[in-house]
Amino acid sequence: MADVTVPDAFTAITINPIGEPPLPFRGTDGKYHVVYDLQLTNATKVPATLGKIDVVDGTDPKKILASFTGTALIDPTCTFGNCNRLRGLPASVIDNAEIPPQESRVLFIDFTLDSLEQAPKVLLHHVSGAGAASPAFGTPGPVDYLSTPLALSTQTLPVISPPVKGDNWIALNGCCEPGFPHRSSVMSVNGKLNNSQRFAIDWKRTNDQGEFYTGDKTSNESYADYGSEILAVGDATVVSILDGMEANAPGVLPASNPALAAKLTVKNVDGNHVVLDLGGGVFAMYAHMISGSVAVKPGDKVTEGQVIGKLGNTGNANASHLHFQLMDGPSLLEADSLPYALKSFHYDGQVAPQQIADADDYLSGTFLQGKLPSPESRTNELPLNLAIVDFP
Incomplete structure (x- = not known):
């Protein structure tokens, strides 16, 4: 991760990977899949809301690999597919994207690449939404920051x-x-x-x-x-x-x-x-x-x-x-x-x-x-x- 820089920022929503680094694999759709889970925690005293999370190239954060917002995060009418990726603990379906103070959520991430050559060595997560903007907390306001470098696994696929x-x-x-x-x-x-x-x-x-x-x-x-x-x-x-x-x-x-x-x-x-x-x-x-x-x-x-x-x-x-x-x-x-x-x-x-x-x-x-x-x-x-x- 030597080439990855994460700008200092107050992060109302902290992010931690669940499990080991993701190992890309080829599926029967002919694409390479990157699949992992994240634990999101509102580490403040005021509510936070996840509006959008982009998975970006760690060395080029302007390069978006996947984006999750709207119904991909929360959709009470959806039972399967690209929906309801944001869950309560341990994985219960919820009806809104707000994360109350000192509570956590799980986020299921998966995206595809046409070839392994497109896979960056390190991922970053671009978070936007609402929450405390500083250690003083105060009234929730817009938040926007990069967080949580995650290296792809170099393990040989079994x-x-x-x-x-x-x-x-x-x-x-x-x-x-x-x-x-x-x-x-x-x-x-x-x-x-x-x-x-x-x-x-x-x-x-x-x-x-x-x-x-x-x-x-x-x-x-x-x-x-x-x-x-x-x-x-x-x-x-x-x-x-x-x-x-x-x-x-x-x-x-x-x-x-x-x-x-x-x-x-x-x-x-x-x-x-x-x-x-x-x-x-x-x-x-x-x-x-x-x-x-x-x-x-x-x-x-x-x-x-x-x-x-x-x-x-x-x-x-x-x-x-x-x-x-x-x-x-x-x-x-x-x-x-x-x-x-x-x-x-x-x-x-x-x-x-x-x-x-x-x-x-x-x-x-x-x-x-x-x-x-x-x-x-x-x-x-x-x-x-x-x-x-x-x-x-």
């Missing part, structure tokens, strides 16, 4: 094999816009705000007709993905497992049911699961497996493509799926989320977000209307939210 095989997998709740889990899954854990699920995907499969289930929707066995083999995404060492949790009934999210929620803990919320150490500070986490299907134990060495369990519906899940993510440590609570790329797959289109938003808790209906005429071969990309993916 490249892994797929965690499942077969056609018609949907990347539910994937990156990057707010409105779907897991992008906004900030939690207060281990004495800090953390988002270990920022790049997590809930992999769920349809049949060739685009249905997630056929027959009795209250039976796990009716779902196309239930019992699918789960694969090691690389050569690795097993760090930890949990097995023995019984299956949930489809259609009921335990966290939404007081009796079931009381049984959830930080240890079992992910159901039967496996954590792998891929080396180089990269860990893979697989959640919600079928009871008794976990085929490994801590300390085991596994090889890429090895079956480590079967896809189920355990823990805090309302339907069968594989929750998969990479992170920079073995603990879901302590670790930060890592983006990654899949070595190879076939990209086969997108599911419309409104279809998922309108679906019932069983995901009834058909969901492959957005399939391409023929799938496209892709390498070294991360499937974005609601991508339709085939794994040969």
Whole structure:
């Protein structure tokens, strides 16, 4: 950051990054994504209001990379997409951009670049709005300043094999816009705000007709993905497992049911699961497996493509799926989320977000209307939210 200068200023709203420096990655839209979260705090005795925040090049602050204002920050009528990026703690939807005295907010940032060559080494944040203009506080007035240099990560992007095989997998709740889990899954854990699920995907499969289930929707066995083999995404060492949790009934999210929620803990919320150490500070986490299907134990060495369990519906899940993510440590609570790329797959289109938003808790209906005429071969990309993916 030697070439970055931040002018001295009284800053009514302080800004702190949540998690490690952002690591750019290529998505299935062909663009490079920069994704991170910020904690904004009004460190004064008078109200402050965030009017606009621009992400700018640290060495050339006149070069705006992304701008967030208006409905991108707050929009009570919007349920998903480029909206409601400014949240209460830990990530609750709010109805205005005011930050009361001595309170904090979370801001979800993501933007795209056409190439990595466009990525600056350091980002800066240009804040404008209203708040205290000096240490004397006084009546809120206009504020406008540069703040918080943030270097992009120079870490090598992890490249892994797929965690499942077969056609018609949907990347539910994937990156990057707010409105779907897991992008906004900030939690207060281990004495800090953390988002270990920022790049997590809930992999769920349809049949060739685009249905997630056929027959009795209250039976796990009716779902196309239930019992699918789960694969090691690389050569690795097993760090930890949990097995023995019984299956949930489809259609009921335990966290939404007081009796079931009381049984959830930080240890079992992910159901039967496996954590792998891929080396180089990269860990893979697989959640919600079928009871008794976990085929490994801590300390085991596994090889890429090895079956480590079967896809189920355990823990805090309302339907069968594989929750998969990479992170920079073995603990879901302590670790930060890592983006990654899949070595190879076939990209086969997108599911419309409104279809998922309108679906019932069983995901009834058909969901492959957005399939391409023929799938496209892709390498070294991360499937974005609601991508339709085939794994040969």
